[in-house]
Structure formats: structure tokens, C-alpha cells
């Protein structure tokens with residue numbers, strides 16, 4: 001776990017270096033940390049206004065992290081979370097987000113909720129079909 005975390009930190013700092021150097025993220029190798037970084041950015045732009053910058057919810061929308069969220073989603077396939085997002089969110093403009101962006105955002109939300117993400121990230125939504133959301137504390 002520690003090794004995974006520090007690898008993620010390394011990737012995250014390399015992403016920052018790539019951005020500073022003006023390199024395209026698309027030339028970077030597929031990795032969970034790049035995907036989570038992309039998901040973090042997309043979440044901030046598309047979701048944070050209602051669900052809060054730290055996913056803790058607001059008067060306008062429920063939290064997307066924490067015990068209540070994970071209890072509601074526990075044992076359901078991660079794909080269901082992806083489907084819920086792509087077909088109903090953002091609330092004011094559902095169905096407008098690219099599948100890749102929704103996959104990045106879903107991966108970000110899963111990681112915030114302590115779900116293990118494969119080292120290479122997710123390339124297709126279908127890969128989420130067989131991954132149940134775990135009730136972790």
C-alpha cells in the first residue's frame with residue numbers, strides 16, 4: 001500500500017512536470033494516477049459546484065464519499081456508479097459528458113472512497129462491470 005501510494009505521488013509529480021514542460025498527457029503511459037488526476041480536474045469543473053470541492057455534498061446535492069455514500073453503493077458494481085453519472089449527471093445537463101471523462105471522474109470518486117484502482121487505471125467502462133464497490137471504513 002505504501003509502495004502504491006508513493007508510486008502515485010511520483011506519477012502525480014511527473015504529471016505536474018509534464019504540464020510545466022507543456023507535454024501532452026496523452027503521450028503519457030496509462031496509469032491510475034494520471035487517470036485520477038484527470039478525473040480530479042474534470043470533477044472540479046463539472047461536479048464540485050453541487051457536490052462540493054471535497055465531495056462532501058452541499059445543500060444542493062448529496063455527498064459522493066464517506067460512510068453514507070459507501071453504504072448506499074456497497075456491493076453494487078462500480079459500473080452502476082459510472083452509468084448513474086453518465087446518464088443523469090450533471091443534473092442540469094445530463095448525457096453531455098464524454099465517456100472517457102466520466103470514466104476518469106468515476107475512477108477519481110472510487111479512489112476517494114478507498115477502492116483499489118488497478119495500476120494501469122481503467123480503459124473501458126466495461127472493466128467496471130465485475131468490480132463491486134467495497135464497504136471500507
Ligand code: HEC
Nearest residue numbers: 046047049050060061062069072084085089090091092105
Ligand atoms: C446542478 C447540480 C449538480 C451537478 C453539477 C452534479 N450533480 Fe450529481 N446530483 C445532484 C443532485 C441534486 C443529486 C440527487 C438527486 C438525484 O439523484 O438526481 C445528485 C446525485 C448524484 C449521484 C447519486 C448519489 C447517490 O449516492 O445516490 C451521483 C453519483 C452524482 N450525483 C454524481 C455527479 C457527478 C460525478 C457530477 C459531475 C459530472 C455531478 N453529479 C454533477 C446535483 C448535481
